[in-house]
Each structure stands twice: as C-alpha cells, then as structure tokens.
Amino acid sequence: MYALLGLMVAGPYLTLKTLPYTGEGSVLRQLAFTGIYIAALTAARVAANPRGLFPLPLSLGLTLLWFWLSLTWAVDPDIAMRRLLLTTMIVLTVFSMVDILGYARTILIFREMMIVILAINFLSVVLLPSVGIHQQLDVEGFGLDPELVGNWKGVLTQKNFAGAVCALTISVFLFDARSIKTWIRWAVILGSAFFLYKTHAKTSIGMIVLSLSAGWVFQAYNPRFRPLLLPALLGTILVIVGMAIAYWSDIQAIFSRPDAFTGRVHIWSTLLSYWKDHWLLGSGYGSFWNIGGNKSPLYHYVRETDWVALVAIGHNGYIDLLCQTGLPGLVMVVLSTVIIPLANLGSGSIPRSQRGLLASFLIFCVGHNLTETSVLDRDSIVGILLMFTIALILASARSAQSAPTAAVPSLHG
Template structure:
C-alpha cells in the first residue's frame, strides 16, 4: 500500500491487523459471546436493561475500527455503509422521536449502528476473501466447542422449557444461548464449507459438513433445517446458471411474486385455516395476530425502534394480547417485528436495503465469481427465510442479522473489486499519457543487428 506522494504507507499493515482483529472479535461476540453456555433469562415484565460488559466490548470494537479508519486524513472512510442502509438507519433514528421509551430504543439503535459500521468498514478494509476465511475459522471453532460442551456438561442440552416452547427440553444448544442460535450457526457452517471452499482439504469440508448436519438435527431447529435446504438450492442454481441470463431472473421473480400475491388473495381462507390451530408453528400463530392488529392501528409509525418488546409494563403487547404471549421477548417474525417498531415505510426501507437490492446486484452481475456469489446468495436467502419464524432483522447483535450484514458488505467488496479489475483491463490509455510515457524502444537494436 502506498501513501502520499508514492511513499510506502508504514501503518497499512497495522491498520489491516486492527481490522482483522475487530472482525474476529465481532464474530466471537456474535456467536459465542462473553458467557458460553449461559441461557437468556427473561423476567416479566422485562425492563429492557442491557448487558454492560457486552456493550463495552462492542464499543471497544467500534472505537478500534473508527480510529483505524483515519477519520481526520480519510473522512470518506466513515461513509462505509451503503446509501440504502444509511437511509433505513436514518428512519430508525427518526422513529425514536415518537417512541414512549426513547432511552431504551436509543441504546439498542446505537448498538445496532456501531456493529453495522464496524462490519462494513472491516470488510471494506480487509476484503471479502479474508472475511470469509475468518468466518470459516470462527465457525469451525464454534463447532468444536459445541461438541466438547455436549460431552463435558449437561448444560449444553436444554434442561427446562421456555415460554412458548414447551418442547425445548433435550434439544442441543452447545455453547450458544439457545437451540435456534445453534441451528442457525450450523446452517451457516454448512453453507460456508459447501460454496467457495475449493482451497480447503476435501476431507475437512466433508467432516465439517457432516458434523454440522448432525448437530443441526439434534438442535431440532426446524426453521434452520427447512430454510437451509432452500438456501443450498439457491446457491447451487447460481453456480449452474449462465451468467448471461441472470438478469432475466429479476423480471421472472417479479412476475412470479405478483402471481403468488394474487393466489394468496383469492385463496386466503383456505391457506390460513391450518394456521389457526394453537400448536401451528409451535404457537407462533398466536403471537402474530396481536402484532398485525397493532400494525393496523399504527401502520406508518409503529412504536419506534426497539420500543415494542422487552421495555417494561408500557409495552404495547400488554394491550393487544394476554397470557403467555405477553411473556416473550420477540414476535418470532423479523418482518412483523420491524413493522410494529418502525412502521411500513421503515420495513420497506430495511428489506430493500438488506435483502432485495443486494440480491438484485448479485443476480444481475456478470462479473461476480460463481462460487463466491453462490455463497453470498445462499446466506441472504437463509437470513431472509429465517426471519419468517424468528426475529433478527436490524436487531443489534443477533447472529442471523450480523451474518446478513457480512454478506451484504462482502457483495459490495466482490462487485467493487471485479468492477475495478474490469475497468483496469478495458480502459484505454489516454493519448497524452502515451506521449508522456512512451513505450521503450526495444526493436531498434534488433534491426541493427540484422543489418550488421
């Protein structure tokens, strides 16, 4: 790396090391955290108090990423987030103006914002290849620790049921707080070791995938199991499809989406009838109606970011539901949770910025490497589907949200690097530059030798 006036930048390696450290620490905090084997305990009514040690660690990670970005000499580095995500976060900040608990919402939004900045800035600095390698390393460490925990302590297996999930006992969770987190981590491990992993030893890839599949099965995380299949299919199609025709997928998906909406509207009663059973989706269908009712009453604004669940007795859930539903900490649907927090405009901004636009960029790109693109597409599809029955979208350090952030950041890195290479190869040298820097005259001596 070169600094001002062509001089070597002596601090380049230091900054790169700082960003690699922040990336690994971020991944460790997101997956394993400070207290492995700890379970989340929720009091009723919950007050929304944060974990000071966790907040301090993320703050230190952000400070390192901020300083290493050289804000005084390179202020443009501070604009690491894409425009769409910046606008979505801006709407979230605006929503705090009508929140009944702006202090709780602000603390959660600050944590969300600094984590996202740290992820995008780190990937921007170290590149997608190093980022993928570090993610694989952390996932491998987590998988080993999960199996070690299963062998050495009964705490790695759920011993008590949770509110809304009476069948939790006996499900594996390893060193992670809950079996759904463990299931998502296993799914990401399978994706990361299936795509764009040609440089790894075949036996290592097979061993990790098999071990992750078995652990995923033992978690009994049906959401992760089902969505993983769709994500793997999407990734496989991306590797096989002709890049020249990828852009056709977008209008085809649009037509298919319109057809699906029309079908749902005309067959709504028949489709929702199975969902009316109390045990459907392990009780989630009893959670969603209160959220829909609240959204109908506050469609444009919502409660304000981070101001619906886990905020104490003022939470709107106590006015729209009763019984065990009031004792949970999330709506088990990321889209509904965002809808009741930041309204329909905020939900649209968030989904477009984090899911739709990144997928469009991947599907319409003719330069993205197939294996890398397949990996990133599979991660996005998994995160998109996972939010149908679990809540993680724009939710602080939730593991699925942060893997989605890494994927979106790496898409910018992949497409940015391929665009730069294409420009370098195709851009002609200006005539003035050719005159100022003429090619060396290597043929003249050869001509004289022949004449002699």
C-alpha cells in the first residue's frame, strides 16, 4: 500500500514528457501499477481464496463491465483499452489491499504517508522553490493559467493535486483520531490547512468546508432516525428545486457567461452539445480526450481557434463520463460511487467516529469531481482515494460486525 500511495503522488511525473493530445501513455507507469497489482494478488493468496481476484461490490463491478462493453463502440479502442485496463487494475488493487489490511491498518498507513507527503511538500517549498512553487516557466511550458504562478504545489505536479491531498489530510486527522497524540494531530491539521491555503486550490478549499460538515453530521447521526432520512432528503431536494425555479433567470445568467467557473462552463456546454447527439452510448470509455490528431469527437464541436480544443479534461468528471459512457454509464457511476456508499454509511452498522471520517472523504471526493475529472479516471489522485473510501466503508461495516469495539492503531503505539 505504501508503494501504491507513493506512485499515486509520483505517477503524474511519469507522463509529463509525453506528447500532448496524442494519447501516448507511459510504459513505466503501466509497469509500476502492474507490479503493485501482482503484489496485491500475491498477498491476497488468490489460489486459496478466488474471491481475492475480484473483491468489488456488485454495483462497481457492473459499472466497470459497462465501461468494457463501451470499447466495442469506442472511437479509439486501442487507446481506450489501455486506459481502461489501468483504471480496472487500480480499482482491483485498492479493494484487494483494503480487503487484506482492514479498516484500521489502512487508515494508519494513510496517516503515516500523509505526514510524510506534507513534510516533503514543505521542504520542497523552502529548499527547492522551483519545484515546490509554480513558476513562470512551468506555466509557459505546459500552457497553464498564468495566475498559477506563485501557488504552492509541493512535490506534486500541480496545485490542485496538492490541495486535494492537504484537504483529505485534515479530514483523516480530525475524525476518528483520538488515539493520536494531540500535538501531532493538530500540528498536521494546521500545517495542512496552511499549505492548502497557499495552493489557492479553490475546489479543495470549498469542498473541505462541505466535507467536514458532512463528516460531523454523519458522526452525530443516529440510525434510529433513518426512517426520517428519506423524507428529509426529498424535502431538501424540493427546496433546492423550488429555489432554482424561483431564481432561474439569475442562475442562467451566471452559467451563460463564458468565463464562469474559470471558463469551465464553456467546456461543459461543448461537452453537453456532443452528449445530446450521443446520449445513450457516448464515445466509449477513454475515447474523448487526448486520442491523437483530430480523431477526438471534440474537434467536431469547436472551432480551430477555440481554446477548448487545447484542454485535456472536461473539468467535470460526471459530464466527462456522460460523454464517454452515455446516460447508462453515468447512472451506474453515481449509484456505485455516491448513492450506495452513502446508504451504507447511513445504515448504522459503522461506528460513529469511522462514519464521520468516511463520510468526509466520500463527500470531498464526489464533490471534487464536479469541477475536476477524477472518478474512475486511471490514476487520478482523488479518484484513487475515492476507491479507497468505498472499500473502507465495506471493510468498516465488516469489522464492526465482527469486532465493534476495535480501535484504529495509534501513530505512536
């Protein structure tokens, strides 16, 4: 697991030198993840325990099956297969590791690795600012937004990755962490919060507030009130819909601006134009962005001078998957990564402190995917952490049934 988390951070560096928009991958990255997957299978002793070959919940397994079926109509099945193979291998690796380690040991390793990453991030900013802080040459070399200059990123390739890791570090040391010495706990939380602020990662800063709130709500939630949960949820949805109808003209005005959400709305409108013409099946998994030349369906919906032609992701993972796997694919993704995990958290079988931590992680990851692309997108950092979260929800429920009083191991004992 240490190797997987380390590669999760270092993985983006392995693809920095590949040609843009060509679909070129990294053989080294593929080999590294394959090696970790083989190690996980070995540890799971699949010869004696065949279940270890496919330890996924049914909903997630069906989602991946639909993705594989989409290769039959994919725009570029060769590139798509390579990408889907990596995604599938990573998901299986995560679930195998959590199945072997269990909730407590997995969270302990998370905390150890996040302390190491945070320390290295600060050291890179202080000792190697050309690495730890976005520079002008970085922006010009990769065609990035000039406003990134001066934002902290640590040893990660960009500030959005660093911001997400810092935000989740706060959660993992705030919830279910009473066994950790107080000074260690708050030093890590405050250090992570400061580094998060210096990244200026707007999505992560906004989502950490929402995810921590969700964590506290789920931690305080009493399963005896579960029959009231659905009416309360429906009531909330009705209020939101009512307010949306009442203020629709104002909302429409915001989303009609091309620069809204730092230009993301312009990307989303282009993607939705494509989806309206291919609403059922989409382009096939992994066959929309970066597939070389003018093969991408994107080029039929933008002008040559349109800056959207130069972006590499849709900055909304749900819309990206909608365009790639159609409406059935998106429905299965939302069910397997959002609805079912939330229902499991609200079932009452998971201890309160663990429930708060896992709810915080889940809400952050699925919310982060609204303005970035991460869910089931190969080795995306937030995408991998979401898979860990879903696997941990299952592991926590199992361990609670067998040993409900088990505590998370301490960092100092």
